[in-house]
Amino acid sequence: MTLATWNINSVRARLDLMAGFLSEHNPDILCLQETKVKDVDFPHELFEQRGYTHRLIHGQPGYNGVAIFAKTAITLKEKLNLAGRDDRRHIAAELADGTILHNYYVPAGGDIPDPKVNDKFQHKLDVLAGMTKWSAALKKKGGKEILVGDLNIAPLETDVWAHKPLLKIVSHTPIETEGMLKMQAARDWVDAVRHFVPPSEKIYSWWSYRSPDWATADKGRRLDHVWVSPQLKDSLAGVKIVKDMRGRDKASDHVPIIVTLKLG
Template identity: 50%
Template sequence: MSFTLATWNINSVRLREELVLKLLREEAPDVLCLQECKSPVDKIPTEGFAALGYEHMVANGQKGYNGVAILSKMPLEDMGREDFAGLGHARHVAAKLPNGVIIHNHYVPAGGDVPDREVNEKFGQKLDYLSDMARDFRNAAPKRAILVGDLNIAPREDDVWDHKKMTKIVSHTPIEIEALYDVMTAGDWLDVTRADIPEGLLYSWWSYRAKDWDTADKGRRLDHIWATSDIAASAHGSRVLRPARGWEKPSDHAPVFATFDI
């Protein structure tokens, strides 16, 4: 079985329904994982998605904030959702594909502006969320699994536009990177995107604050696709759909793709 998966922080699925439909029509991934849907599950506009063949959805919704969803052409088995760090946020959902592969879709807290949990509660919540993820994966020892989402951390030096300038900026601080790699080690996860694209600057997010995001190109790779080591070698074709960042009224994130032959 071969399938293509995409992950995208859509920054409101209702506001940007037309962008989701454009992606589904033009790129036609078999599975699309969305983050920051900002919608209760019953308000997600599924009719248009179903008309394009995406008849299956597993979601974890929240009015106005957070929210994650998995859309699929293939049947999905709901595998639940976890409330990491006990925040009461809709940040995780999991689903099983017909081939038995489980997809975990995460929206990790952004962490605010100050990388110090003593003065910034949001940064502490982010670290606690990552710690709970690592604990969960150590206990569960996942196999035949894929993890995707906006993890809100750009771990490598070439995942940001300027490593030296970014080391004290939330999303690229050493403590966050260490926490993310702890999650990766705990679940025996491998970074599919960087296995396919091992060298060079690579971004999936560009700030709305930039007047010309494309020319300035001050990006970060915050969106990830991982797989457990038992299936990671089956992944190929990784790419970031950078042009989507320039669509009309875009999300500040671009979709990330990978194909799996499992």
């Protein structure tokens, strides 16, 4: 099974980009974040034409929004409110083998990494705390879970283009990275990307629109993630970060990550 996750940054604005990606990579399951569209206005036609006859949509106009697309049957498991706000940042599906797939879009957190003056940053920290408790509860159940999405944190030094300068920049501050690693440890989540790419190697999934020559500067961050529960570690068969999508016409600032799993 191939599973792709992508912060598309407005699905209706990037239908041509999406069509190209699906033609070239054709994942079995696709998870999108930041779809930025109400459920009633979602552009289903492209996905229907490409064989994604099973779709779960949890949208919001103008910002946020998550969705899961599959070529085989999936069942809606739940839609969680993160830190008490109904802002369309999570949706979960049950796959045919009983695996639960969670698609998350964690708040970016604003520009100032101080919860006392920045409510957006406080909300992000609250979401992390809630996801840590959630992860601990999942560990007690001991089931098969996959967590994907734009988690808006680059946890390792090699997940950013320059570690020290970014320690005061939202997405790589110590309070965020430590919170994310704590959340990961609460469930013993396996980082699927780092399962194949050693922590000594720099890898990114996001490049700012502010950089006029993003490819040459290569000032990226790894904000997008795929984690699996320990029960699925041996199912991991491959990973690909589709960097070239960042250079396409009307690109998202994020690129897709594709993970291959052998699910029984």
